[in-house]
Amino acid sequence: xxxxxxxxxxxxxxxxxxxxxxxxxxxxxxxxxxxxxxxxxxxxxxxxxxxxxxxxxxxxxxxxxxxxxxxxxxxxxxxxxxxxxxxxxxxxxxxxxxxxxxxxxxxxxxxxx
Amino acid sequence: xxxxxxxxxxxxxxxxxxxxxxxxxxxxxxxxxxxxxxxxxxxxxxxxxxxxxxxxxxxxxxxxxxxxxxxxxxxxxxxxxxxxxxxxxxxxxxxxxxxxxxxxxxxxxxxx
Numbered sequence: 001x002x003x004x005x006x007x008x009x010x011x012x013x014x015x016x017x018x019x020x021x022x023x024x025x026x027x028x029x030x031x032x033x034x035x036x037x038x039x040x041x042x043x044x045x046x047x048x049x050x051x052x053x054x055x056x057x058x059x060x061x062x063x064x065x066x067x068x069x070x071x072x073x074x075x076x077x078x079x080x081x082x083x084x085x086x087x088x089x090x091x092x093x094x095x096x097x098x099x100x101x102x103x104x105x106x107x108x109x110x111x112x113x
Numbered sequence: 114x115x116x117x118x119x120x121x122x123x124x125x126x127x128x129x130x131x132x133x134x135x136x137x138x139x140x141x142x143x144x145x146x147x148x149x150x151x152x153x154x155x156x157x158x159x160x161x162x163x164x165x166x167x168x169x170x171x172x173x174x175x176x177x178x179x180x181x182x183x184x185x186x187x188x189x190x191x192x193x194x195x196x197x198x199x200x201x202x203x204x205x206x207x208x209x210x211x212x213x214x215x216x217x218x219x220x221x222x223x224x225x
Contacts, residue, residue: 032212036216041221043203043219046214049213089156101159103156
């Protein structure tokens with residue numbers, strides 16, 4: 001089955017700096033890659049996603065890049081703010097009949113004011 | 114609009130007691146439904162998923178079970194809870210033909 005590895009597990013940045021979280025996946029047939037943000041005690045919420053036919057997608061301060069050849073994708077947050085502090089999960093969805101989504105272990109991002 | 118509900122929001126149960134968590138989705142039909150567990154400070158572990166009424170697939174063999182008695186209702190159960198069952202239980206749904214899963218507010222379960 002699919003295996004998603006995510007790093008770093010924790011990340012501290014100064015407010016205004018950029019943050020990058022990287023993930024790799026094992027199933028070359030995976031075709032959809034969402035990123036979720038989970039604030040303490042709350043549900044994960046989708047912040048951005050990318051499909052396998054796209055190499056990069058941007059939404060304001062958040063961008064995601066996908067390298068299908070290397071089977072890795074990354075989340076980039078620019079001009080970080082304290083409210084960006086949360087746990088971020090990457091995920092990959094297989095192309096099989098059920099299309100199971102496999103999540104990474106999560107990255108705890110702390111933005112220091 | 115579509116919404117997802119879970120209850121209870123929090124639950125404290127003794128070891129060996131039964132469990133029933135409920136999830137319902139409104140404003141859609143025939144969604145894919147999922148149960149995840151998140152242990153403290155850990156990632157999301159898929160427990161069960163369902164693509165239709167009465168259809169349940171298990172990802173992890175354990176003392177939990179799931180049922181889907183109605184199109185938009187998903188229930189997670191246990192006959193006897195273990196300490197290791199403590200965690201944050203999240204129900205999620207995926208509308209057709211969307212790619213995205215949306216999570217419910219979760220149930221925080223503590224087994225003592």
